[in-house]
Amino acid sequence: MSSYLFKRMFTMIITIFGVSVLVFMIIHLIPGNPVNHILGDYATEESIKELEMRLGLDRPILVQYFSYMFQAIQGDLGTSYITGYTVVEEILNRIPITAQLALYSIIFGSITGIIIGVVAAVKKNTIYDQLAMVLALIGISAPGFWIALFLILLFSYQLSIFPISGYSGFYSLILPSITLGLGTAGSIARMTRSSMLDVIKQDYIRTAKAKGAGSYRLIFRHSLQNAIIPVVTLIGMQFGYLMAGAVVTETVFALPGLGSLIVSAISTRDIPTVQGLLLFMAAMIIIVNFVVDLLYTKLDPRIQYE
Amino acid sequence: MNRKRFVVFMMFIDFLLIVSGCNRSKETDANKGKDREVVVGLVSEPDSVDIHRTSSTGEANIPLYDTLLKLDNDGNIVPNLITDYEVIGDGKEVIFNLKEDAVFHSGKPVNAEAVKLSFERLISSSPFSTNAGDIDSIEVLSDYSFKITWKDQFAPFFINATTPFLAPLDVSVLNGEGEGFEKNPSGSGPLKLVKINRGDSLVYEPYKDFNWESQKPGFDSVKFRFIPDEETRILEFKKGNVDVLLNVPYQYIEDLEKDSEVTIKRVQSDTLSYLGWNNKQPIFQDVKVRQALALAIDRESIIDNTLNGEAQAVFGPLPKTVFGYSEKIETMARDKYTRDIDAAKKLLAEAGWNETNKDGVVMKDGKEFSVELWVDDDPANQRAAQVIQNQLMEIGVKINIAVKESATIIEQTPKGVHEMLLWSYGWPDADVLNFLLFGKDKSKRLHYENEKIYSILDKAAIEMDQEDRSKLYEEAQEMLVEESPFIPLYVKENVTAIRNFESFDVHPINNTIEWTSVKVKE
Secondary structure, three states: OHHHHHHHHHHHHHHHHHHHHHHHHHHHOOOOOOOHHHHHHHHHHHHHHHHHHHHOOOOOOOHHHHHHHHHHHHHOEEEEEOOOOEEEHHHHHHHHHHHHHHHHHHHHHHHHHHHHHHHHHHOOOOOHHHHHHHHHHHHHHHOOHHHHHHHHHHHHHHOOOOOOOOOOOOOHHHHHHHHHHHHHHHHHHHHHHHHHHHHHHHHHHHHHEEEEEEEEHHHHHHHHHHHHHHHHHHHHHHHHHHHHHHHHHHOOOOOHHHHHHHHHHOOOHHHHHHHHHHHHHHHHHHHHHHHHHHHHHHHOOOOOEE | OOOHHHHHHHHHHHHHHHHHHHHHHHHHHHOOOOOOEEEEOOOOOOOOOOOOOOOOOOOOOOOHHOOOOEOOOOOOOOOOOOEEHHHHHHOEEEEEEEEOOOOOOOEEOOHHHHHHHHHHHEEEOOOOOOHHHEEEEEEEEEEOOOEEEEEEOOHHHHHHHHOOOHHOHHHHOOOOOOOOOOOOOOOOOOOEEEEEEEEOEEEEEOOOOOOOOOOOOOOOEEEEOOOOHHHHHHHHHOOOOOOOEEEEEHHHHHHOOOOOOOEEEEEEEEEEEEEEEEOOHHHHOOOHHHHHHHOOOOOOHHHHHOOOOOOEEEOOOOOOOOOOOOOOHHHHHHHHHHHHHHHHHHHHHHHOOEOOOOOOOOEEEOOOEEEEEEOOOOOOHHHHHHHHHHHOOOOOEEEEEOOOHHHHHHHHHHHOOOOOEEEEEEEEEEOOHHHHOOOOOOOOOOOOOOOHHHHHHHHHOOOOHHHHHHHHHHHHHHHHHHOEEEEEEEEEEEEEEEEEEEEEEEEOOOOEEEEEEEEOOO
16 A cells, blocks of 8 residues: 555656646747736836846746746745735635635535436436436536526526625535536436446346345445445546636636636736646646545455555 | 435535525625625726736726826816926926825825835836836925936826826835735825735725815725626626626616616726737738728727727827827818728729739739738627628728737737737827837837837927927827828727715716715715
């Protein structure tokens, strides 16, 4: 187990390093630079040069990269060119909202998806199965901004149950979490159904049934527990999707999270903020997937890491 | 999962629901806010509240600052923090006198020393330091009097001093590195910052020591909420959670006007939208081609089809609200460039574009007149680009629309890699013709070269007599109308929707909320 952990940690570091190179390359390759944004239309050639020097953008690209990484390793992700806040400060300010949003979405998506998937598998080829799969398909394919506006119009504007936008505690995150979690629920429902159908065909299920196991025990104890491994893998992978989805959801619901921060940072070419955020998000996704891998051993004792 | 665990899990879900119920009641109370709270809905958050750092001034950071001079409702420069000034000799030196009762939010007086320190920080750290001109020295003459000496005369200083970029701020709140204003700002404007909720809102209270023009402030607090999504912003206003909606999207105005509780305020913007091109490209070298393009444009059709009629057509280089505007020039340009397709086709033919291919595109030496038009991702601008595309096609000019991010257009156009662009500019003084549009080595987007115009604009920038200065700009504009290096199109109406106010004014020239006039309905 410890050698496995060591190997995984090593690959995680390599992956984060790879991501940092990629992010750095992309942000410097796209047209537009922060100096032009800051100085706008009224810049002179001297003021552009002076600001580039002040921000360190006049240095060779490799020097910029290594100096950035040297500081990043020490926990300093730099200071925003635009706002003057440190990137760590910006992340710490906004992470609670995005983290809550991701957590509630995962909880909503997993519970809804597993229930729909189980119903579809147990009631295979019935109207319930077809209805469940249509719902799953809608969840996967409906665009986030459309779902968000639909939910706002119905539950906030017409029925006045939830606030329309902004952050004011758990209650204000319910609609955003549903918006973000619907896609996850759809994917999980489909995966749960197919995984359950594989398990239901197994001999041990027939044996359990022959021994008189009740339907509740048969479904949840014998079938779902064995079918859950691919579903858990999918939940881990959905974390990346949620980070991307948060960009749209936070914009529509005016939530001050990481998603809305990255949108404004990209449009202003705020290099330290974009780099810092992408690096942070990549690290989070890698860590979540690592935790998911470790969870397998708890869910299925037959799985051992040597 | 056994039955016991399942029950525990369901209890957890119940707990979450109960918590959510509690939060809801809290939220409802919070929404009530203070009795006379004004909630303003804005699209985006300013980069910074520090005027020496930000590139985006707007309603959410402007009220922190009081300006040295100000514009009255007719656009005249009048005293504000500066009561009077005296131009000495050839105009390189000016003595300014400050009023003696102005106080920063920190409680310190706005005196000559504070203004000097503020200018020094502006010059050393602001990207907009050029707005102060090339300052040689600032001398404190007494507590409330100071002298600025420029290396060359700088006539635009007085109009620039009406903008918050040159407004004094209290540098004593800064730390050793000259930073920290972001978290502890101190200007002398009508609103004092109470709280920054990054990404969400800025909360202000009326500053008690501000000159409220013999009245008490008509509100207790102001919250600027940043709601980037258009639909969400409108719904918040319709629901009553937002009292002031700035920059109302044009498609919603009609709907809001039907609501008897809502008042719509319209103020003409000082930002001129124009159709420009890279004048260095061979295709635009012939003045007849440039004039033909101008004659093919129907501004009213663009305004009606893309902005629901909420804009004013402009034919001359400067809009009405800008110093240097001339009614004579506007009329002249209108007479010359009111849409005339036959005249435009004739001019194109005279310029050698007299063949037409099977698609109806004019050709010269076997090459068709086809150019790429850059436009940003604003939906209204994209619709305008489509109307322009159709209008120019009527004279056989083919336009290929390319949508680009603003950051890309800002970076790429000074390099001259573009052909045509739909863009805008906004500045309260005609010096914008010099430092942005047509000055020597300053024509970043239009790349226009004309020695005569350079010389007139340079003279105007150092002419301290405003009447003579105005005449010089008129001369320059007359040449620009004839040369047609770009096509001015329109200035949009800035539309603000308000609800529950006894009084609420927006400044007719600089488009900002006049906080001294704001009074919430009791």
